Amino acid sequence: MMAALTDAERFPLLTPALAKTLKTYREHPAAPRFNYACGDRLTAEGLKRVRAFEAQVKKRRSSPKGLPPWIEEKVDEWLKKVPFYRQRGGRAKDFETLPAIGREDLLATPWAFVPDGRALDDLMVYETTGTTGAPLGVMYHPEVPSMYLVLLRSALKAAGVELKGRPGVALLLVGAQEKALTFVSGSTYLDGAGYVKVNLKPSDWRRPEDRATYLSFCSPEVVTGDPVAFQELLDLKVPLRPKALVSTSLALTAGLRKKLESTFHCPVLDVYSMTECRPLAASTGGDFEIIPPDVHVEILDDRGRPLPDGRRGEVAITGGRNDFLPLIRYRTGDHAAMVRRGGRRFLKGLEGRAPVVYLGSDGRRVPSIDIARALGPLALSHYVLHQRADGSFLFKCPNPADHRSALRALLEKKLGSKIRLSVEKLAEEDRRGGKVIPHRSDVKNPRGPLW
């Protein structure tokens, strides 16, 4: 049983104003049944480091071609102190010959990425849902999420939006999932502004109509979510007037973007983010501009060699600010080409994860994230769930014989007991450009209730 913390422990710099905000949004009569509580855990020292990072982000918007000046020193340090890299060997001077690493390396030996001597007392663990493969427990320290806000603020500013952080709710994260953690939190970095995370599933609320009432009451500066949740938000017809919408996690189609922009009268920012390094790039409709100044981005060919600007390949990253996970040439599994304009870096033609909603045998729609969560306990390194146009399912994974009965039970629970399901071994041709796309559906515009 998880020991509950007090708000003073969740927010080491808790102010009376933030305490009031937490109470107001937790206890509103139309509030959902929140199922979690958490804070930013930011100490005075931590806040200083977040502010210093903010200054660094403001200063370094442009990035000249070639290796950034910090890379040799950082990589040299990691080659010495990080067990995984030390064992592999190589020299920082020969950066481009260092072998690229992948998600499978992080899965196999997460401990080997923690530098020698790094204290573990402020370690936190974030379990990914595994929308791109096996769930991954990513270690981080409390400043990492607040630094995410720094980068988000910077990306919003580039889109002409100022995230002020003010009394009230600065950020509202909406989800549309079978299960999600929901809570009221806040941010010391945003001067004590509130942060609310809700799930639009009606049974998470006392009355379905409370959703519109509560979201209107929150009146957030910015709403974040994935395209599936945004579609639900549109259907709810909540009269929100945020300064911006921030879409993450899944690829945003041009059609949905247009609809969101015209409904909410604000820019829609598509953020390319991953748990391993948090936000990497953002787009307001065109190419994705790379945001963090402390991440070196390369485009690699299938042998791990860097490709010149304009050539399409796999996005690989080095750097970041999570010192429990220093990354050297980490292959993200996503593909794009690098282009530069005015000293700024952009990812062109970035292929994100397309939102997939399956149609269950009982006529319900089931978002892929719910499938990813349900399959989590099987810890599959890769899998593909493909719904054919006739509604039947094909599941592929590396060792189907080990999981066949558990798989059927889990999938029937999510997709209905009458699904037609076949299970096969994952083949080499399922790797598209080296990446296995886990969710696919040929069912056009599935209709039906989500819950």
Add this chain to the structure above:
Amino acid sequence: MTFPALPLLTRRLAACPPAFLEAPRWEGSGSLNVAALVYDTLDFMGGPPAATTALAPYLGPLEKMEKPSTAQERLRLTALACWLLNDSFFRDRPDLAPAAEEFLRSGWGELPSILKARDAVAVPERREELARRLLKALDLRPEGETPAQAEDRLGALDSVELRRVMEASRQAQERAKSVLEAMRKKAAQEAAAQYGRE
């Protein structure tokens, strides 16, 4: 330049008289007189006679920091090296005497804290290591080997390096264990708020 045959040296070590493994003479106790052995060995090699003051390292701990048990092993290993240097190959070799004297006096490093003298007699790899260490100190190598081969072979036998590797491996295992344990514990605890979905 001629080099000694390694098997002759290792066989010589294996046949070392048990007296060389006795307790070194030290503050009135012990029977193994290492200072006398060193004196006689350097004389056997044709080097200049060792001054009485130069024999101090063979009479007890090198300094206060040296543990008595380590000093005892160092002195026993010194005696074994003297036994090797009394092989006919080293007779009347004043050219080798200064390096031999230096090795006997200060060439042991961490080895006495790791290697027991009795193992340097009883265990084939440790016999070979001691013989090779001595040859290296004298700028020699086993007959029939190139310098690189000799270096490689000693590297593979080096007890100090082996312990360092094992210690590093033990520390890495301990670290992996504590990180995994912390991960398991922290995954079950409340974490800091995530402001977005990845």
